[in-house]
Amino acid sequence: MPRTLVVIQSRLSSSRLPGKALLTLAGRPVAVLCAQRAGSTGLPVLVATSDDPSDDGLAMTLSSHGIACHRGSLEDVLGRMATATSALDDDDRVVRLTADNVFPDGTFIDTLLSTFANAGVDYLGTSSPDDGLPYGMSAEVFTARALRKAAEQAKTAFDREHVTPYIRRHMRMRTFQAPDAEPVWRELRCTLDTFDDYLRLLAIFTNVTAPETTNWRDLVQILVRQTRPAPIGTLFTLGTAQLGLAYGIANTVGQPTSDQTRALIHQALELGVNSIDTARAYGLSEARLGVALERRSSRPRVITKLSPLAEFDAQATPAAVRHAVRASIFESCHALRQPRLDTVLLHRWAHRTEWEAAAWNELLNLKNEGIVGTLGVSVSGPEEAREALRDENVSHIQCPVNLLDWRWRTSQFLAAVADRPDVEFFARSVYLQGLLLLPPSRWPRYEGAPPQHLAGILSALVSQLKRENREDLCLAYVRGLPWIKSLVIGLETPAQLHSNVKLFRHPPLNENERSIVERAIPTLPDTLLNPAKWVTS
Template structure:
């Protein structure tokens, strides 16, 4: 199962379409049990996700591959403390991955990379890298020769800006994780009732939803399987609020009929206001 469970919803109320709030401990137990029974053992978290690290530490399976991310920090000693505290909160001896929560943190202070390399050499972290928002970030970090073991990028039906870099990243043995396959729920919203800032996306969303309707498929199934079917992508990070949503995503992948021609139709949609595909601009 090429799915990684995102945990931001477990520490914060997050997402433009989140109406249920933060799950209870009972709900978390159901979620993690469902993960275990379906072969999902990669969990994406971050220091910035409220108390998500503490909460999930009580439910993680023994074979869990945990990836966390550090916030902006100025000094190498502070960063090492942040990472070691994160490992401690997660009740682990080491983590599968640790990343800069934003590539800008390393662009502004490339020496922080030395801390990640050091902790990797000490077997506190297996893979190091960064989470990106723009292709310019990736180009600059690679120019600095900060070649990651793992990256996380936004990738979805209308946001495919990182596609041209996939082959090069794989040549460098980079593990590619993608997030925002549903664009934080934007794809599910009524185009006629968008928040004011997102109104310029009205026509593109209408076109996307019309294509799905004419092909008699749910937009959620199309969005998830579009990313899942990309052979360059190693993990799709999905955020869920309860067990039912997780089971829906699992069934969507298992029941996809491999009719990928709809993807070609969607790729013809031109987004004029590309900056609105970044939730930071909402």
């Protein structure tokens, strides 16, 4: 019978909420509560922290509460996990948790272990939102053999820091699916990454009399009751191209004023939007965002894009490109009024390799300097996305996805996505730049099924699938794709904001309903699916 060891990763040097493992929750430090809940059914629990002096206080706190502690490298977390489990046999099981997720308990871990035992894989883990669970209801199970193989063979800093990507890429893996998960769960958040998260958890555990043993499902139900109806959180990313310039075939309003833009952004934040998309090339967008977000106690995640570098041709020198990239980043920092950028994307995938990869390499330098957080790319189609997925430094991909576009359903693309579960996909152009909401007379010219025929199909699908309107159908289809984390929705008016938020509160299409849509829509040409190829005259 294989043994099991629960190992909880923890450190105090979090960049977003330093010292969070020692914040008080349910009358004890967060790391202590996490360990107590993980061991609630009798499983042995060990907290793996670093041997850096910054974690001395955490180690002493754990010891004073009788919780086993192992200390290892601060940067090489994979190595730390391997040494923490050195006493296990190869077939023994390791359960990996992180101390910022306090909802998982012994019963949840037991369910994962039971599933793992029958799955015939080397790795089983949660993956929000595909698993149907709230973000932060996270755990992973793998064999000690798999961990040791990763520790011996993984070489990149990314794999050493994040522990399991190497296992997921090179060994048999499966994503855990929560039995009987309610649709709203996947839209909730129970992790501890910001001060707002801490306030949420404080409110939840105020209503709990036995914090060590309260079942995880009971905590989730409290979370459901305390959260505003159908929260949209990271599922809805506010697109701001329209706030900086006149944009989109369906835009009849034009560019909003500065005051209108600020009011719209504030309304979006009040409605629960916590992710905003912008770009250097979006005119006044970054500057207007900077003004709107200044002095707010809790800032949303801002995703921006590098300058399109249109001033350079193929003969430009790498040195000139590097200077332009650095200038673009600092201009974004200045406009957004923040010293560090959360996420930066290449505006064009071709810039990944052009000029001897000077643009991408300079972004990597800026990331290493702490000026840029997450790096990613904006792509125009699945082929570019597949190429991007081969780069381990790409962790964010923004792509145009809508219910007409069959290209994102190919087995080659979906297999590439499955190999990189660490990459987050944000879908833009859900309405195909507004085209899907326009009458057929305003569609561009293309070969294939005429616009009138497609409009009839969409109307029939709205009726068959009991959706509110065509907008609801378009959103629900893309929201239902398990590999999509968020939808970038461009807006110009408060009415559009409230209409879209209302539709986000409807359930997404399930797998069977998505199949109905995919069978009904004919294969369409690139001249329709790619707005860059539209002929409108």
